[in-house]
Amino acid sequence: MLKRVLTQSIIILSLCLSCSVFAEEAKESVAHKLAYFTLQPDITTNFYTKGKKLGYIQIRVDVMVSSDADLPIIERHQPLIRDTIVELLGEESEDKIKSLSGREDIRKQLVENINNILLPETGRKVIVDLLFTKYMYQ
Numbered sequence: 001m002l003k004r005v006l007t008q009s010i011i012i013l014s015l016c017l018s019c020s021v022f023a024e025e026a027k028e029s030v031a032h033k034l035a036y037f038t039l040q041p042d043i044t045t046n047f048y049t050k051g052k053k054l055g056y057i058q059i060r061v062d063v064m065v066s067s068d069a070d071l072p073i074i075e076r077h078q079p080l081i082r083d084t085i086v087e088l089l090g091e092e093s094e095d096k097i098k099s100l101s102g103r104e105d106i107r108k109q110l111v112e113n114i115n116n117i118l119l120p121e122t123g124r125k126v127i128v129d130l131l132f133t134k135y136m137y138q
Helices: 002-033 068-076 078-091 094-098 100-122
Strands: 035-038 043-047 055-065 127-137
Touching: 035 068, 043 078, 055 068, 055 078, 055 094, 068 078, 078 100, 094 100, 100 127
Parallel strands: none
Antiparallel strands: 035 055, 043 055, 055 127
């Protein structure tokens, strides 16, 4: 009886250990799938202000894609992506650009706009997210 219980305990313990190892490998594989592409050089453009002066904004953008295989797509379509960013920023108001909630709205809108523009070119939504790694305005 003791031998049977001991054998079952060893089997259960080994199964638990193998499951935890598998779970760790699955987490690592998901983490390694994401990739980033930094648009170079930084993007500088104007935006509307309340006065007669034009404001300007300079940003550095990192584009997050779901795998390394998508990086050449982003690189190939970089001019289209940059144009979409400049166009959207040029239409924004000073209040929206200078507020934190406005910046988040702009980021979400850029992800949507860029995916919509790349959809006819690629046949799918390529961009998972977009990060501002530099965000300066005046």
